[in-house]
Amino acid sequence: MDLWHITWFTVACATGATLLVLPAGVAIAWLLARRRFAGQALVETLVSLPLVMPPVATGLVLLMLLSRRGAIGRVLDAAGIDIVFTWKAVVIAMAVMGLPLLVRTARAGFEQVNRRYEQVAATLGAPPARVFFTISLPLAWPSIVAGAVLAFARALGEFGATIVVAGSIPGATRTLAVAIYSYTEIGQDRQAATLVVISAAIAFLALWYSNRLAARRAA
Protein backbone atom coordinates (compact mmCIF):
# COMPACT_ATOMS: atom_id res chain seq x y z
CA MET A 1 0.00 0.00 0.00
CA ASP A 2 1.10 3.52 -0.83
CA LEU A 3 0.98 4.81 2.75
CA TRP A 4 3.20 2.03 4.00
CA HIS A 5 5.65 2.60 1.23
CA ILE A 6 5.84 6.29 2.15
CA THR A 7 6.35 5.41 5.80
CA TRP A 8 9.02 2.83 5.05
CA PHE A 9 10.80 5.18 2.63
CA THR A 10 10.80 8.02 5.17
CA VAL A 11 12.11 5.88 8.02
CA ALA A 12 14.79 4.39 5.74
CA CYS A 13 15.92 7.84 4.56
CA ALA A 14 15.91 9.25 8.11
CA THR A 15 17.97 6.26 9.30
CA GLY A 16 20.40 6.73 6.43
CA ALA A 17 20.66 10.45 7.14
CA THR A 18 21.34 9.80 10.83
CA LEU A 19 24.05 7.24 10.06
CA LEU A 20 25.52 9.64 7.49
CA VAL A 21 25.88 12.56 9.93
CA LEU A 22 26.89 10.49 12.92
CA PRO A 23 30.68 10.27 12.28
CA ALA A 24 31.03 13.89 11.17
CA GLY A 25 28.65 15.14 13.85
CA VAL A 26 30.52 13.33 16.63
CA ALA A 27 33.86 14.58 15.32
CA ILE A 28 32.63 18.19 15.14
CA ALA A 29 31.05 17.90 18.60
CA TRP A 30 34.31 16.63 20.08
CA LEU A 31 36.37 19.34 18.36
CA LEU A 32 34.06 22.06 19.64
CA ALA A 33 34.07 20.62 23.15
CA ARG A 34 37.74 19.82 23.54
CA ARG A 35 39.91 21.79 21.13
CA ARG A 36 40.54 25.47 20.51
CA PHE A 37 41.18 26.17 16.85
CA ALA A 38 41.09 29.02 14.35
CA GLY A 39 37.64 29.45 12.83
CA GLN A 40 35.91 27.72 15.74
CA ALA A 41 33.18 30.36 15.97
CA LEU A 42 32.59 30.01 12.23
CA VAL A 43 32.22 26.22 12.43
CA GLU A 44 29.92 26.61 15.41
CA THR A 45 27.72 29.07 13.54
CA LEU A 46 27.66 27.14 10.26
CA VAL A 47 26.65 23.92 12.00
CA SER A 48 23.80 25.61 13.83
CA LEU A 49 22.60 27.62 10.85
CA PRO A 50 20.04 25.04 9.59
CA LEU A 51 18.41 25.28 13.02
CA VAL A 52 17.52 28.95 12.63
CA MET A 53 17.37 29.45 8.86
CA PRO A 54 14.03 28.84 7.10
CA PRO A 55 14.28 25.19 5.97
CA VAL A 56 13.21 26.25 2.49
CA ALA A 57 16.22 28.57 2.34
CA THR A 58 18.51 25.75 3.44
CA GLY A 59 16.94 23.64 0.71
CA LEU A 60 17.64 26.33 -1.85
CA VAL A 61 21.30 26.53 -0.77
CA LEU A 62 21.52 22.74 -1.12
CA LEU A 63 19.86 22.91 -4.52
CA MET A 64 22.39 25.47 -5.72
CA LEU A 65 25.27 23.34 -4.46
CA LEU A 66 23.98 19.98 -5.67
CA SER A 67 22.34 20.77 -9.00
CA ARG A 68 24.26 19.80 -12.13
CA ARG A 69 25.69 23.28 -12.44
CA GLY A 70 26.36 23.65 -8.70
CA ALA A 71 29.79 23.51 -7.07
CA ILE A 72 29.36 19.97 -5.73
CA GLY A 73 26.79 18.74 -8.25
CA ARG A 74 29.12 19.44 -11.16
CA VAL A 75 31.76 17.08 -9.79
CA LEU A 76 29.17 14.40 -9.02
CA ASP A 77 27.55 14.80 -12.40
CA ALA A 78 30.91 14.18 -14.07
CA ALA A 79 31.11 10.95 -12.07
CA GLY A 80 27.62 10.03 -13.27
CA ILE A 81 25.90 10.62 -9.94
CA ASP A 82 22.58 12.39 -9.89
CA ILE A 83 21.49 13.89 -6.57
CA VAL A 84 18.74 16.44 -7.02
CA PHE A 85 15.18 15.06 -7.12
CA THR A 86 16.31 11.56 -6.12
CA TRP A 87 16.20 9.74 -2.79
CA LYS A 88 19.81 10.85 -2.23
CA ALA A 89 18.66 14.46 -2.08
CA VAL A 90 16.10 13.44 0.55
CA VAL A 91 18.83 11.85 2.68
CA ILE A 92 21.12 14.86 2.31
CA ALA A 93 18.38 17.36 3.19
CA MET A 94 17.49 15.30 6.27
CA ALA A 95 21.14 14.98 7.27
CA VAL A 96 21.83 18.71 7.04
CA MET A 97 18.72 19.53 9.06
CA GLY A 98 19.52 16.94 11.71
CA LEU A 99 23.20 17.81 12.11
CA PRO A 100 22.78 20.79 14.48
CA LEU A 101 20.74 18.73 16.94
CA LEU A 102 23.28 15.92 16.97
CA VAL A 103 26.26 18.25 17.34
CA ARG A 104 24.72 20.31 20.14
CA THR A 105 23.65 17.30 22.18
CA ALA A 106 26.86 15.33 21.64
CA ARG A 107 28.98 18.38 22.39
CA ALA A 108 27.25 18.82 25.75
CA GLY A 109 27.98 15.14 26.38
CA PHE A 110 31.70 15.52 25.66
CA GLU A 111 31.85 18.64 27.82
CA GLN A 112 30.35 16.72 30.72
CA VAL A 113 33.14 14.15 30.67
CA ASN A 114 35.52 14.98 33.52
CA ARG A 115 38.72 16.11 31.89
CA ARG A 116 40.70 14.29 34.56
CA TYR A 117 39.67 10.93 33.08
CA GLU A 118 41.17 11.89 29.74
CA GLN A 119 44.26 13.34 31.37
CA VAL A 120 44.87 10.30 33.55
CA ALA A 121 44.45 8.04 30.53
CA ALA A 122 47.13 10.07 28.75
CA THR A 123 49.54 9.75 31.70
CA LEU A 124 48.92 5.99 31.56
CA GLY A 125 50.41 6.03 28.08
CA ALA A 126 47.29 6.26 25.94
CA PRO A 127 47.76 8.34 22.76
CA PRO A 128 44.94 10.80 21.90
CA ALA A 129 43.10 8.36 19.62
CA ARG A 130 42.98 5.70 22.34
CA VAL A 131 41.83 8.27 24.90
CA PHE A 132 39.03 9.24 22.53
CA PHE A 133 37.82 5.72 21.78
CA THR A 134 38.20 4.22 25.26
CA ILE A 135 37.35 7.18 27.52
CA SER A 136 35.66 10.18 25.83
CA LEU A 137 33.43 8.29 23.40
CA PRO A 138 32.03 5.68 25.83
CA LEU A 139 31.42 8.30 28.55
CA ALA A 140 29.68 10.67 26.12
CA TRP A 141 27.82 7.80 24.42
CA PRO A 142 24.36 8.35 26.00
CA SER A 143 24.42 11.97 24.81
CA ILE A 144 25.56 10.91 21.36
CA VAL A 145 22.70 8.43 21.08
CA ALA A 146 20.22 11.00 22.41
CA GLY A 147 21.50 13.48 19.83
CA ALA A 148 21.24 10.90 17.06
CA VAL A 149 17.66 10.14 18.05
CA LEU A 150 16.81 13.85 17.97
CA ALA A 151 18.44 14.17 14.55
CA PHE A 152 16.45 11.12 13.39
CA ALA A 153 13.19 12.60 14.69
CA ARG A 154 13.96 15.91 13.01
CA ALA A 155 14.77 14.06 9.76
CA LEU A 156 11.40 12.26 9.85
CA GLY A 157 9.55 15.56 9.88
CA GLU A 158 11.76 17.33 7.38
CA PHE A 159 9.71 19.26 4.85
CA GLY A 160 11.05 22.61 3.68
CA ALA A 161 14.49 21.59 2.50
CA THR A 162 13.28 18.26 1.11
CA ILE A 163 10.58 19.70 -1.11
CA VAL A 164 13.08 22.10 -2.67
CA VAL A 165 15.92 19.65 -3.41
CA ALA A 166 13.95 16.44 -3.83
CA GLY A 167 10.44 17.50 -4.74
CA SER A 168 7.38 15.32 -4.14
CA ILE A 169 7.69 12.51 -6.63
CA PRO A 170 5.37 9.64 -5.64
CA GLY A 171 7.31 6.45 -5.10
CA ALA A 172 10.66 8.20 -5.55
CA THR A 173 11.14 11.13 -3.19
CA ARG A 174 7.83 11.54 -1.37
CA THR A 175 8.33 11.44 2.40
CA LEU A 176 5.73 11.51 5.19
CA ALA A 177 5.82 15.28 5.71
CA VAL A 178 5.79 16.03 2.00
CA ALA A 179 3.02 13.48 1.39
CA ILE A 180 0.82 15.01 4.11
CA TYR A 181 1.13 18.35 2.37
CA SER A 182 0.53 16.90 -1.10
CA TYR A 183 -2.52 14.87 -0.02
CA THR A 184 -4.03 17.85 1.76
CA GLU A 185 -3.52 20.02 -1.25
CA ILE A 186 -5.50 17.69 -3.50
CA GLY A 187 -8.21 17.12 -0.88
CA GLN A 188 -7.33 13.56 0.17
CA ASP A 189 -7.79 14.41 3.83
CA ARG A 190 -8.19 10.85 5.06
CA GLN A 191 -4.84 9.80 3.60
CA ALA A 192 -3.23 12.88 5.11
CA ALA A 193 -4.76 12.21 8.53
CA THR A 194 -3.49 8.61 8.54
CA LEU A 195 0.02 9.82 7.77
CA VAL A 196 -0.25 12.41 10.57
CA VAL A 197 -1.04 9.62 13.03
CA ILE A 198 1.86 7.49 11.73
CA SER A 199 4.39 10.31 11.91
CA ALA A 200 3.17 11.36 15.35
CA ALA A 201 3.61 7.78 16.58
CA ILE A 202 7.17 7.47 15.21
CA ALA A 203 8.17 10.91 16.54
CA PHE A 204 6.66 10.06 19.92
CA LEU A 205 8.65 6.82 20.15
CA ALA A 206 11.90 8.51 19.14
CA LEU A 207 11.54 11.35 21.65
CA TRP A 208 10.44 9.02 24.42
CA TYR A 209 13.54 6.91 23.85
CA SER A 210 15.75 10.01 23.75
CA ASN A 211 14.30 11.32 27.02
CA ARG A 212 14.71 7.96 28.67
CA LEU A 213 18.40 7.99 27.74
CA ALA A 214 18.77 11.51 29.10
CA ALA A 215 17.14 10.45 32.37
CA ARG A 216 19.47 7.48 32.69
CA ARG A 217 22.44 9.76 32.09
CA ALA A 218 21.28 12.13 34.83
CA ALA A 219 20.81 9.25 37.30
Next chain:
Amino acid sequence: MIQVDIQLTQGTFRLEVSTTVNGRATALFGSSGAGKTTTLDAIAGLREPNRGRIALGDRVVFSSADRINVPAHHRRVGYVPQDVALFPHMDVRANLIYGRHPGTSPPLERVVSMLEIEALVDRRVGALSGGERQRVALGRALMSGPSLLLLDEPLAAVDVPLRRRILPYLERVRDELHLPIVYVSHDRDEVRRLADHVVILEGGRVIASGPPSILDVEIAD
Protein backbone atom coordinates in the same frame (compact mmCIF):
# COMPACT_ATOMS: atom_id res chain seq x y z
CA MET B 1 66.69 13.49 40.06
CA ILE B 2 63.88 15.77 38.99
CA GLN B 3 64.64 19.28 37.84
CA VAL B 4 61.79 21.73 37.54
CA ASP B 5 62.34 25.30 36.50
CA ILE B 6 59.16 26.71 35.05
CA GLN B 7 57.01 29.78 34.69
CA LEU B 8 53.34 29.39 34.02
CA THR B 9 50.61 32.02 33.92
CA GLN B 10 47.04 31.06 34.38
CA GLY B 11 44.62 34.00 34.53
CA THR B 12 45.96 36.22 37.27
CA PHE B 13 47.88 33.40 38.92
CA ARG B 14 51.56 33.23 38.20
CA LEU B 15 53.57 30.12 39.01
CA GLU B 16 57.33 30.32 39.22
CA VAL B 17 58.84 27.11 40.48
CA SER B 18 62.48 26.32 40.42
CA THR B 19 63.69 23.32 42.35
CA THR B 20 65.79 20.21 42.06
CA VAL B 21 64.61 17.11 43.80
CA ASN B 22 66.87 14.24 44.70
CA GLY B 23 64.97 12.34 47.32
CA ARG B 24 62.95 9.18 47.04
CA ALA B 25 59.83 10.94 48.25
CA THR B 26 59.39 14.66 47.86
CA ALA B 27 56.51 16.57 49.33
CA LEU B 28 55.13 19.71 47.72
CA PHE B 29 53.81 21.47 50.75
CA GLY B 30 51.63 24.57 50.91
CA SER B 31 48.17 25.98 51.42
CA SER B 32 45.54 25.66 48.71
CA GLY B 33 46.15 27.98 45.79
CA ALA B 34 49.92 27.76 46.27
CA GLY B 35 50.35 26.09 42.87
CA LYS B 36 50.96 22.51 43.96
CA THR B 37 48.54 20.81 41.58
CA THR B 38 49.57 23.08 38.71
CA THR B 39 53.18 22.01 39.29
CA LEU B 40 52.20 18.32 39.17
CA ASP B 41 50.18 18.95 35.99
CA ALA B 42 53.19 20.59 34.38
CA ILE B 43 55.47 17.67 35.30
CA ALA B 44 52.92 15.17 33.96
CA GLY B 45 52.58 17.09 30.69
CA LEU B 46 48.96 18.05 31.25
CA ARG B 47 49.63 21.78 31.32
CA GLU B 48 52.27 23.49 29.25
CA PRO B 49 54.43 26.09 31.05
CA ASN B 50 55.04 29.39 29.29
CA ARG B 51 58.74 29.02 29.80
CA GLY B 52 61.29 26.81 31.43
CA ARG B 53 62.61 23.30 31.61
CA ILE B 54 61.59 20.01 33.20
CA ALA B 55 63.96 17.04 33.36
CA LEU B 56 63.16 13.63 34.80
CA GLY B 57 66.55 12.06 35.44
CA ASP B 58 68.48 12.57 32.22
CA ARG B 59 65.30 12.85 30.16
CA VAL B 60 64.31 16.40 29.27
CA VAL B 61 60.54 16.31 28.92
CA PHE B 62 60.02 20.03 28.55
CA SER B 63 62.27 22.80 27.41
CA SER B 64 60.99 26.03 25.95
CA ALA B 65 64.50 26.97 24.80
CA ASP B 66 64.95 23.72 22.85
CA ARG B 67 61.27 23.53 21.83
CA ILE B 68 60.84 20.19 23.57
CA ASN B 69 57.44 19.24 24.92
CA VAL B 70 57.07 15.47 25.32
CA PRO B 71 53.33 14.66 25.31
CA ALA B 72 51.83 13.22 28.47
CA HIS B 73 51.43 9.74 26.99
CA HIS B 74 55.18 9.49 26.38
CA ARG B 75 56.38 10.84 29.74
CA ARG B 76 55.96 7.62 31.77
CA VAL B 77 54.74 9.53 34.78
CA GLY B 78 52.14 7.87 36.98
CA TYR B 79 49.62 10.42 38.19
CA VAL B 80 46.97 9.99 40.85
CA PRO B 81 44.88 13.19 40.87
CA GLN B 82 43.11 14.39 43.97
CA ASP B 83 39.73 12.99 42.90
CA VAL B 84 41.56 9.76 41.80
CA ALA B 85 39.45 9.71 38.58
CA LEU B 86 38.94 5.97 38.28
CA PHE B 87 37.30 5.30 34.91
CA PRO B 88 33.64 4.86 35.89
CA HIS B 89 32.66 2.75 32.88
CA MET B 90 35.26 0.04 33.56
CA ASP B 91 35.61 -2.44 36.39
CA VAL B 92 38.59 -2.43 38.72
CA ARG B 93 40.59 -4.88 36.63
CA ALA B 94 40.11 -2.86 33.43
CA ASN B 95 41.20 0.25 35.31
CA LEU B 96 44.30 -1.50 36.62
CA ILE B 97 45.46 -2.81 33.26
CA TYR B 98 44.52 0.27 31.22
CA GLY B 99 48.10 1.48 31.09
CA ARG B 100 49.79 -1.92 31.12
CA HIS B 101 52.86 -1.87 28.98
CA PRO B 102 54.79 -5.00 28.01
CA GLY B 103 58.30 -4.82 29.38
CA THR B 104 57.96 -1.94 31.81
CA SER B 105 54.85 -2.87 33.80
CA PRO B 106 55.17 -4.89 36.99
CA PRO B 107 53.08 -8.09 37.13
CA LEU B 108 49.44 -7.42 38.02
CA GLU B 109 49.57 -9.97 40.86
CA ARG B 110 52.43 -8.15 42.52
CA VAL B 111 50.73 -4.75 42.46
CA VAL B 112 47.42 -6.22 43.56
CA SER B 113 48.95 -8.05 46.50
CA MET B 114 51.17 -5.15 47.54
CA LEU B 115 48.13 -2.90 47.79
CA GLU B 116 45.93 -5.72 49.14
CA ILE B 117 43.20 -5.20 46.54
CA GLU B 118 42.86 -8.85 45.43
CA ALA B 119 39.23 -8.95 46.53
CA LEU B 120 38.34 -5.81 44.59
CA VAL B 121 39.57 -6.80 41.15
CA ASP B 122 36.20 -7.87 39.76
CA ARG B 123 34.19 -5.11 41.40
CA ARG B 124 32.61 -2.14 39.73
CA VAL B 125 34.28 1.19 40.46
CA GLY B 126 31.03 2.58 41.87
CA ALA B 127 31.04 -0.10 44.58
CA LEU B 128 34.37 0.96 46.11
CA SER B 129 34.90 2.93 49.32
CA GLY B 130 37.13 6.01 49.44
CA GLY B 131 40.16 4.13 50.69
CA GLU B 132 39.68 1.34 48.15
CA ARG B 133 39.49 3.91 45.35
CA GLN B 134 42.78 5.41 46.47
CA ARG B 135 44.52 2.04 46.41
CA VAL B 136 43.06 1.07 43.01
CA ALA B 137 44.10 4.43 41.54
CA LEU B 138 47.57 3.93 42.98
CA GLY B 139 47.68 0.44 41.50
CA ARG B 140 46.53 1.71 38.11
CA ALA B 141 49.34 4.29 38.07
CA LEU B 142 51.90 1.64 39.11
CA MET B 143 50.72 -0.79 36.44
CA SER B 144 51.76 1.65 33.71
CA GLY B 145 55.37 1.08 34.75
CA PRO B 146 56.12 4.74 35.47
CA SER B 147 59.55 6.18 36.19
CA LEU B 148 58.03 8.72 38.56
CA LEU B 149 54.87 8.80 40.64
CA LEU B 150 52.86 11.99 41.20
CA LEU B 151 50.29 11.94 43.99
CA ASP B 152 47.95 14.88 44.53
CA GLU B 153 46.83 14.87 48.18
CA PRO B 154 46.28 11.13 48.22
CA LEU B 155 44.97 11.29 51.74
CA ALA B 156 42.94 14.50 51.69
CA ALA B 157 39.68 12.85 50.71
CA VAL B 158 39.77 10.11 53.35
CA ASP B 159 39.17 10.41 57.08
CA VAL B 160 41.89 10.16 59.69
CA PRO B 161 41.62 6.47 60.64
CA LEU B 162 41.70 5.57 56.96
CA ARG B 163 44.79 7.71 56.44
CA ARG B 164 46.66 5.59 58.94
CA ARG B 165 45.69 2.54 56.92
CA ILE B 166 46.72 3.95 53.55
CA LEU B 167 50.05 5.47 54.61
CA PRO B 168 51.76 2.06 54.91
CA TYR B 169 50.82 1.28 51.30
CA LEU B 170 52.48 4.47 50.15
CA GLU B 171 55.57 3.56 52.18
CA ARG B 172 55.60 0.15 50.55
CA VAL B 173 55.42 1.64 47.08
CA ARG B 174 58.28 3.96 47.96
CA ASP B 175 60.46 1.23 49.44
CA GLU B 176 59.65 -1.85 47.35
CA LEU B 177 59.40 -0.38 43.89
CA HIS B 178 62.19 2.17 44.33
CA LEU B 179 60.02 4.63 42.54
CA PRO B 180 60.58 8.34 43.13
CA ILE B 181 57.42 9.98 44.41
CA VAL B 182 56.36 13.61 44.28
CA TYR B 183 53.58 14.08 46.70
CA VAL B 184 51.30 17.06 47.32
CA SER B 185 50.14 17.61 50.86
CA HIS B 186 49.22 20.22 53.41
CA ASP B 187 49.48 17.87 56.36
CA ARG B 188 52.75 18.18 58.30
CA ASP B 189 52.50 14.78 60.00
CA GLU B 190 52.03 12.97 56.72
CA VAL B 191 54.93 14.80 55.17
CA ARG B 192 57.22 13.96 58.09
CA ARG B 193 56.31 10.32 57.84
CA LEU B 194 56.54 9.87 54.10
CA ALA B 195 58.87 12.46 52.62
CA ASP B 196 62.62 12.84 52.82
CA HIS B 197 62.56 16.17 51.03
CA VAL B 198 60.10 19.04 51.24
CA VAL B 199 59.45 21.92 48.86
CA ILE B 200 57.30 24.64 50.36
CA LEU B 201 55.18 26.62 47.91
CA GLU B 202 53.41 29.87 48.66
CA GLY B 203 51.56 32.05 46.15
CA GLY B 204 53.11 30.24 43.20
CA ARG B 205 56.70 30.46 44.42
CA VAL B 206 59.10 28.18 46.24
CA ILE B 207 59.75 29.81 49.60
CA ALA B 208 61.87 27.05 51.10
CA SER B 209 63.09 23.53 50.44
CA GLY B 210 65.06 20.97 52.38
CA PRO B 211 64.58 18.06 54.80
CA PRO B 212 61.19 17.66 56.49
CA SER B 213 62.58 19.36 59.59
CA ILE B 214 62.24 22.74 57.84
CA LEU B 215 58.52 22.45 58.48
CA ASP B 216 59.21 22.87 62.21
CA VAL B 217 60.76 26.25 61.48
CA GLU B 218 57.80 27.26 59.40
CA ILE B 219 55.46 26.48 62.27
CA ALA B 220 57.11 29.22 64.30
CA ASP B 221 55.58 32.05 62.24
